[in-house]
Structure formats: C-alpha cells, structure tokens
Amino acid sequence: MKYTYNDRDFDIKRYPSTTNRSLQPWNAADELILEYISDLSDEHESSVLINDRFGFLATTLFKLQPLSVVNHKSHQKAIERNYVSNSLVLKSRTIKTPFGSLPDTDLGVIKIPKSMEAFEFYLQLLHKSLRENGVIVCGFMTKYFTPQLLEISSKYFEEVEQSKAKKKARLLILKNKKEIEQQAVTIDIQFSDKVYKQYPGVFSSDHIDYATQFLLEHLSVKESENNILDLASGNGVIADNILSQQPNAEVHLVDDSFLAVESSKMNVNEGAHFHWKDSMEDFDDGSLDLVVSNPPFHFEHETNIEVTISLFTQVQRCLKSSGRFVLVANKHLNYKTHLDKLFKTCSITAENDKFEIYECLK
Numbered sequence: 001m002k003y004t005y006n007d008r009d010f011d012i013k014r015y016p017s018t019t020n021r022s023l024q025p026w027n028a029a030d031e032l033i034l035e036y037i038s039d040l041s042d043e044h045e046s047s048v049l050i051n052d053r054f055g056f057l058a059t060t061l062f063k064l065q066p067l068s069v070v071n072h073k074s075h076q077k078a079i080e081r082n083y084v085s086n087s088l089v090l091k092s093r094t095i096k097t098p099f100g101s102l103p104d105t106d107l108g109v110i111k112i113p114k115s116m117e118a119f120e121f122y123l124q125l126l127h128k129s130l131r132e133n134g135v136i137v138c139g140f141m142t143k144y145f146t147p148q149l150l151e152i153s154s155k156y157f158e159e160v161e162q163s164k165a166k167k168k169a170r171l172l173i174l175k176n177k178k179e180i181e182q183q184a185v186t187i188d189i190q191f192s193d194k195v196y197k198q199y200p201g202v203f204s205s206d207h208i209d210y211a212t213q214f215l216l217e218h219l220s221v222k223e224s225e226n227n228i229l230d231l232a233s234g235n236g237v238i239a240d241n242i243l244s245q246q247p248n249a250e251v252h253l254v255d256d257s258f259l260a261v262e263s264s265k266m267n268v269n270e271g272a273h274f275h276w277k278d279s280m281e282d283f284d285d286g287s288l289d290l291v292v293s294n295p296p297f298h299f300e301h302e303t304n305i306e307v308t309i310s311l312f313t314q315v316q317r318c319l320k321s322s323g324r325f326v327l328v329a330n331k332h333l334n335y336k337t338h339l340d341k342l343f344k345t346c347s348i349t350a351e352n353d354k355f356e357i358y359e360c361l362k
C-alpha cells in the first residue's frame, strides 16, 4: 500500500501477506504518531520504536535512523522486507530484542499492544533509557482505550497527556519521568504441582490456557515418537509435559515471540531445542514424528486464520510419513475442513463444550 510522507512515496506491505483486504499494514494511530513527530520542533538524535508491527514507522521515519525493538520474528521480517522494497539500507544495529538496556533515548514511540502487561514492560524499558527532556509517544485506536493505560503511564511519568482523537485514533504523550523502583519482571503461574514462569505479554498470563489444559489431559506420547515439536510453544507448558512422558525424546519448541521463547527456557529442560521463528524453516521435510500445538489465531486485536493454515501446511511438510499432528482448537474455528485437505486422516479424538482435539496422520 502506498503512503507519502515528507514528499517521499513509500510502498508498505504486511508480512505475512494476507488475502483479506480489510487488514491493512498501518492504521490511523500510526498516521497520528507520524503527524506528531513531524510537528516536533526539537531534533531527536536518538529514537526508539516499539511494537511497530509491519514496520510502517521504521520505514517512513528512516531518516531518524530509529532503533526498532522487536519481540516478534515476524515483525522483524516485516521491517527488513519493507526496507528492502523501499531501497533503504537497514544497519545491523537498528533492530534489537526487548532484552538488555536501550541506548540513551530522546524520543520513544510505542504502538500500544493489546496486553497491558506488555505495555508496562515496554514503558519500563523506555523509562530507563529516556533522557531528562525526552518524550514518549504512544498511539492507539480509541475503541481499545482502557483506564489502565493512564494508570500505568502515571506510575512512570509526571505528565500524561491525551491528544484529541483523529480518525478514531489518539495519542498518549508522556514527559517528565518519575523516580520509581523497578518491579519483578516475570509472572508465576501455578499448574499441576509446578510453577511456570513467563515474561509479560506472553500468551495467557494468569493461568494455563483452558484449551491447553484440555489438550494435556488427553495427550499421550508414543514410545516410538522421538523427534517432537511443540509448535507455537508460548511458555513451553506443552513441551514440558511431552518431556515428562518421554524424557529422552528430542523436543523442539518454536514461537514467533522472543519473550515466549525466553519464558520457555525457564520452564523446559535445557536439553530441548528453542527456536525463535515464525515458521518451520529450521525443519527438514519428513523429519518429525509428532507435532503438538495449541495454534495461534489472534494477533493483537485481529483474528486471522491464514497464519494458522500456513502453519498446518508446514507441519504436513515436516512430518515423517505416518507422523502425527495433535492440536487443540476452539470448536467454532472448524479447522477440520482445512486439515482434511492436508492430511491422510484427521479425526476428533476428544471434545468438550468449547474445545476439540484433532489427531491428523500424514
């Protein structure tokens, strides 16, 4: 999609691409952020962008040479692809994960995530690095406003100002940081005689997801299954269960979220293999005996099963012949139609009023 900023035309694309025309690579909150930044009179030597999902801001603001903090591998790929397709050069130090500290910052930009825990985590990160006269600009669509945004912001900043709404988007402008004590970063979840740890914003932060619990009640790993993948692994609770059944199995975990992968390292035996990836590109054709998953279908405020179906296709490629794919899903998603096309057999092995467990054989 074309966008003109400061007299230059940009072509910004989503990654992964979608056939759904209502899903766009930026929204009115991104445009409002750009408008605010171009009106700033001060020079900003050092700027940081957080949660810029498709790299719209990183690309249009390339002259500021912003540092992009990315939690998702897919966001990193989106930024890299948009730089290349707009003939821009991405330096190796312009993308980093949300771990470690940031360089001194004059201008911080946050596209507000759905998870308020993640918002606070990002705010803490910027609060530490922001210079005295620095400013943080946060963009959001007004329908997702929650009073928590103001509560959290006021913990860290003396000045918390809301802009007027424009095209149903609004900004929060934060200035004048408060002295605060840093808080514990990880969250504990008690489940099945164990405490699982995870970083803020990782899937299902106050309990192990009920679909996952249902899957684990019915998951039985066969002795012959040695090469196993927990796909979309989150905090690693499924991989942990697999290893408790088959301690000698070679278990892999794949997740798009860096904070999820780092969380799973705290919960799963270190002999497992952790992959921060948004695809199964690390796996050869016909290499896996078993893939287990509670697959994603929500991406922030968006529901999108194209990503899910692409993962199913990759599972089919990577399973050995007669390998198994076991997954849990909300009943209303009706994945059977898609799975039937990809696998030799697909049956529902358990169900309750909300969830179904599918077993597919290649």
Ligand SMILES: C[S@@+](CC[C@H](N)C(=O)[O-])C[C@H]1O[C@@H](n2cnc3c(N)ncnc32)[C@H](O)[C@@H]1O
Pocket (backbone or CB within 6 Å): 203, 204, 209, 212, 231, 232, 233, 234, 235, 236, 237, 238, 254, 255, 256, 257, 260, 277, 278, 279, 293, 294, 295, 296, 297, 307
């Ligand atoms: C429904 S959660 C399941 C998490 C965990 N397995 C559990 O049961 O608690 C789905 C996970 O998929 C991850 N995810 C989203 N898109 C992905 C992709 N393209 N590849 C791999 N993981 C992805 C999300 O980060 C999230 O952790």
